[in-house]
Amino acid sequence: xxxxxxxxxxxxxxxxxxxxxxxxxxxxxxxxxxxxxxxxxxxxxxxxxxxxxxxxxxxxxxxxxxxxxxxxxxxxxxxxxxxxxxxxxxxxxxxxxxxxxxxxxxxxxxxxxxxxxxxxxxxxxxxxxxxxxxxxxxxxxxxxxxxxxxxxxxxxxxxxxxxxxxxxxxxxxxxxxxxxxxxxxxxxxxxxxxxxxxxxxxxxxxxxxxxxxxxxxxxxxxxxxxxxxxxxxxxxxxxxxxxxxxxxxxxxxxxxxxxxxxxxxxxxxxxxxx
Amino acid sequence: xxxxxxxxxxxxxxxxxxxxxxxxxxxxxxxxxxxxxxxxxxxxxxxxxxxxxxxxxxxxxxxxxxxxxx
Numbered sequence: 001x002x003x004x005x006x007x008x009x010x011x012x013x014x015x016x017x018x019x020x021x022x023x024x025x026x027x028x029x030x031x032x033x034x035x036x037x038x039x040x041x042x043x044x045x046x047x048x049x050x051x052x053x054x055x056x057x058x059x060x061x062x063x064x065x066x067x068x069x070x071x072x073x074x075x076x077x078x079x080x081x082x083x084x085x086x087x088x089x090x091x092x093x094x095x096x097x098x099x100x101x102x103x104x105x106x107x108x109x110x111x112x113x114x115x116x117x118x119x120x121x122x123x124x125x126x127x128x129x130x131x132x133x134x135x136x137x138x139x140x141x142x143x144x145x146x147x148x149x150x151x152x153x154x155x156x157x158x159x160x161x162x163x164x165x166x167x168x169x170x171x172x173x174x175x176x177x178x179x180x181x182x183x184x185x186x187x188x189x190x191x192x193x194x195x196x197x198x199x200x201x202x203x204x205x206x207x208x209x210x211x212x213x214x215x216x217x218x219x220x221x222x223x224x225x226x227x228x229x230x231x232x233x234x235x236x237x238x239x240x241x242x243x244x245x246x247x248x249x250x251x252x253x254x255x256x257x258x259x260x261x262x263x264x265x266x267x268x269x270x271x272x273x274x
Numbered sequence: 275x276x277x278x279x280x281x282x283x284x285x286x287x288x289x290x291x292x293x294x295x296x297x298x299x300x301x302x303x304x305x306x307x308x309x310x311x312x313x314x315x316x317x318x319x320x321x322x323x324x325x326x327x328x329x330x331x332x333x334x335x336x337x338x339x340x341x342x343x344x
Contacts, residue, residue, distance in 0.1 A: 007338075015344035148344070168344030177338075184332045186340030188323050191332040203343035236341050238329050245341075261324070270329040273322060 003162075005178045012036045013044070013148060014103060015168025019155075022162040022178055032159050036151070036167065042068060043147050045092065045140075046103055052143060056092065060137035062129075068154075072143055073128050075150045075243055080122040082267075083251040088222035090125040092140035098216045098227060104207055111211045118225040144218075149200050149246030156242075165242075170200040172242040187236050188272030197269065198242030202249035203234035221254050230256045238270035 003023025010017050010033055019032050042051045051069045065073070076089040093116035095101075099108035119125065125139040135141065149170040156165045162175030164183045173183035173194035182193030192199075204227075208217035221228040235253045239245035248267045252260035257273065264271045325331065 005338075018339045020338060164339060166339045166341075169340070169342035170344075171339065171341055181332070181335075182330065183339075184335045184337045186337035190323055191335050191337045192325070193330045193332045193335070197329070199341040201341045201343050206343045234343055264324070268326075270325045271323075 018166040020164045021160045056140045059135040079247040086251040090119045091220040092142040094220045094225045149242035152242040172198045198245040200245035201236040234274040236272040
């Protein structure tokens with residue numbers, strides 16, 4: 001053991017978060033918890049004053065960006081490219097159409113699945129320049145599908161040399177872990193030892209509801225503009241970063257069992273399909 | 275006459291190289307069933323768990339946290 005293991009659990013971004021570190025300086029976990037809260041306030045589409053809400057409200061006009069939002073939007077464009085368009089931050093109109101208009105603890109609103117249709121490719125909806133961005137009129141973005149993994153990577157960079165940042169199941173393990181063998185992380189039925197690696201899970205079991213005898217969930221397939229009809233319930237992935245793991249888990253889930261394994265064999269370090 | 279011969283010869287060589295290259299590329303199309311990198315240690319068939327050599331399992335080790343759907 002190279003130092004004391006400290007940890008904190010809290011709720012943020014509608015999910016359970018867990019931060020751990022070995023030999024942390026006093027106050028680091030409090031600082032990290034506040035950092036996550038600050039990021040939630042910046043990126044939530046449910047907060048009318050958030051940066052993302054201001055960008056969505058200004059569709060058609062250029063908007064000044066913070067370095068954080070610029071980085072996350074760039075990650076969204078990268079995710080769209082590496083996933084062949086499956087991980088698409090521009091599905092907000094489809095989310096609104098199925099009634100995901102507010103945090104689900106408040107309940108969904110009226111639904112008209114498919115009303116929005118498939119979105120255009122993200123680079124056609126989102127123009128990104130250094131320090132500013134512009135959405136096409138009528139477009140809107142939701143960063144919920146990529147933000148937690150990206151933020152886990154960013155926070156792990158800042159928190160400590162030997163730490164684990166888990167934001168709603170999307171996590172990055174930095175350093176050798178509490179016993180020097182890597183951070184032991186549950187991945188499906190197994191425990192894997194992660195060192196400078198990320199992991200994430202995507203599934204249709206959470207953030208799901210019934211409306212007019214139709215099961216709806218938040219995972220929109222951009223090929224249809226509707227909730228995915230995948231035959232997989234859950235995909236967990238290990239990759240070089242949490243952001244990468246999140247992107248590949250989501251893409252594999254949308255691909256379904258027939259194509260998920262070959263896709264992940266080319267893109268991931270480990271995975272569990274259910 | 276000699277110049278014309280050289281031009282014709284150069285054209286023939288260029289055309290032959292182009293045709294041979296096209297034939298080679300057409301016969302070596304990337305196969306979806308070709309071995310993928312990196313080699314997979316565990317089962318790659320869905321559903322289930324698959325590991326590459328980059329990830330070690332901790333037999334009998336209790337996880338400190340897990341990845342999960344949120």
